[in-house]
Amino acid sequence: MLRFLGLVLFGALIGGAAGLLSTAFVSAVLWLNDWLLISPRSRMMFDHPGVLMAATLLVPATGGLVVGLLHRAIPEQRPHTPADVIAAVQTRAGRLPARAGGLSALSAIVSLGSGASVGQYGPLVHLGATLGSLGARLLRLGRSDDNITIACGVASAIACAFNAPLAGIVFAHEVVLRHYALRAFAPVAAAAIVGHVIATNVLERGALFHVGDTVLPRPWEFAAFLVIGALGALVAGGYMRAILATGQLANRLPVPRELRPAMAGALLGLVALQVPDILGMGQETLRFATIAGAFGAGELVLVLVLKLLATALCLGMGFSGGVFSPALVIGTLFGALCGSLVAQLSGAQLDTFVFYAVCGMVAVTAPVIGAPLTTLLIVFELTGSYALTTAALASVTLASPIAAQLFGRSLFDIQLERRGLDLSAGRGRALLRRTAVAELKSSDCVTLPPGTTVGDAIFALGQARHGEAFLVDDHGHYVGCVSLAELEAARENGEHRKRLGDIPESPRPRLSPATSLWDAMAELQEVSGEALPLVDEQGRLLGVVTETSIARAYLQSSEELRREEHGSG
Known part of the structure; x- marks a missing residue:
């Protein structure tokens, strides 16, 4: 009990530290935005058009150059993201490195501060997780x-960023831990509460968007919200694919990795001369998009497409930042566009316009981050409107399943799958895929040269009390395997002097040191015997992996997962 209470207290301390760091992070970004003439407020108050034009062109490019140089100090040559947090937790492969986490956070501050079209919530999540791991x-x-x-740091960061403690708790469980064990709930909740208190008392800034008194939607409008959800899944899929495709294209460019963000910043600045709405996180654009008539339909389409492409460009070319904030903006613009079209087609005064904007926001955001419950709670905690949350639920009902079927559970999971970590079938399988059978190697087997006679082989197996022998030539190369039953059958046929190399070999799968435990289990389904040979790239027999060791490793992995989620650690 004392250990558990200590963990809860430590979770609260992590939450406080993560909240303060999140506050400092956001404050640094806002200060840079104002000082570098990126924020809409600073641009409106500045009355020197020439300087403003130069800043629009030079600041993103210079920021990209600094970001590229910072990434050279990270071992992977890229910023760490929430995908790295998920991988660290789900595979138990290692804790989050503090140095890479700090450099990634600094890189994100420079990226966001210089106007890159990226988000702040992903870096905040990784920063909080790194602090928890440290x-x-x-x-x-x-x-x-x-x-x-780690989950405590994540929950505090989300609670602080959105002023939404419930969303922080659910996000940590839904996206990072991916289980709802009671043992983890109390520390995560304590961290989220502390982060929320810090956000409300230290970080004084406006809400993400404001919603006044709204009328209830008409019954037929819920059908429109469902359609927005289905179409929003396609927008989310296009957004994710654009980011991934740009990253692949960037890797084929004959340009040094550290210069790619600068190239993206220069192109972003050129486009921003005409459409400055694509600069930065786009919170002002999001707020205006929830107001009926603030944008025309043509403007909504233009800003939506350019914001999506700008984010894909920045993230794909190496800027550091998240996908959450741009998804919120793109989704809100999409929902506002749908609301405008419904108003034009129905010919009615659409006094529920904000419902369409919010439904579009959650329809795009939930599939991107793989957290439908979190997005719904963010809506509820930001607006306090049950009616608005219910409308958003209608959109998420179709958005998340459709996107999961067509594209994947989230952008993070797609990124991890491309790195060789497939979480689509759950954490247990992922761990088995990450465990190499080399750890199970055994030398307890009978090895015989191919020239051994059947009679001598039967005697050797009887002495060793084994049911099969592995044939190895003079150079140590694996030749094949014979079972005691095959040898007894040969002896009964009068072939006791026949050489083992002349006996037809039964098909027997070979394992390499890198073969995963999951693949080894699949191979065992097709074979009957005591063990599978472990062979290196040159074909030399290194040892064997027994069927019992594979089964024991599987049971041990399952038990460790159970203890990790529900036990004492």
Whole structure:
């Protein structure tokens, strides 16, 4: 009990530290936006058009150059993102490195401060997670407690960024931990509450968007919200694919990696001369998009398309930042466009316009981050409107399943799958795929040269009490496998002097040291025997992996997962 209470207290401390760091992060970005003439407020108050034009062109490009140089100090040569947080928790492969986390956060501040079309919530999530992992490492906590403290940092960051503690709690469980064990709930909740208190008392800034008194939607409008959800899934898919495709294209460019963000910044600045709405996180654009008549239909289409392409360009070319904020903006613009079209087709005064904007926002955002419950809670905590949340639920009902079927659970999961970590079938399978059978190698087997006679082989197997022998030539190369039953059958046929190399070999799968435990289990389904040979790239027999060791490793992995989620660490 004392250990659990200590973990709750430590979670609150992590939440406080993550909240303060999130506050400093946001404040630094806002200060840079004003000082570098990126924010709409600073641009409107500045009365030197020539300087403003120069800043629009030079600031994103210069910021991209700084970002590229910062990434050279990170081992992977790229910023760390929430996908790295998910991988660290789901595979138990290692804790989050503090140096890479700090450099990624600094890179994100420069990216956001110089006007890159990226988001702030992804970097905040990674920053909070890194802080939680660092705290667990300093206190020498176990792997289970490490994952919980990572989730505490994540929950605090979301609670602080959105002023939404419930959303922070659910996001940490829904996206990072991916389980709702009671042992993790209390520390994560404590962290989210502390982060929320810091946000409301220290970080004084406006809400993401304001919603006044609204009328209730007409019954037929819920059908429109469902359609927005289905179409929003396609927009989300296009957004994710654009980011991934741009990243692939960037890797084929004959340009040094550190110069790619500068190229993206220069192109972004050129487009921003005509459409400055694509600069930065786009919170002002989001707020205006929830107001009926603030944008015309043509303007909505233009800004939506350019914002999507600008974000894909910035993230794909190497700027550091998140996908959450741009998805909110793109989704809100999409929902506002749908509301405008419904108003034109119906010919009625659409006094529920904000419902369409919010439905579009959640329809695009939920599939991108893979967190439908979190997006709904953000809407509810920001607006306090049950009617608006219910309308958003109608859109999410179709958006998330359609996007999951067509594209994947989230952009993070797609990114991890491309790195070789497939979480689509759950954490248990992912862990088995990450465990190499080399760890299960055994030398307890009978090896015989191919020239051994059947009679001698039967005697050798009887002495060793094994049911099969592995044939190895003079150079140590694996030749084949024979079972005791095959040898007994040969002896009964009068072939006791026949050489083992002349006996037809039964098909037997070969494992390499890199073969995963999951693949080894699949191979065992097609074979009957004691063990599978472990062979290197040159064909030499390294040892065997027994059927019992594979089964034991599977049971041990399952038990470790159970203890990690529900036990004492």
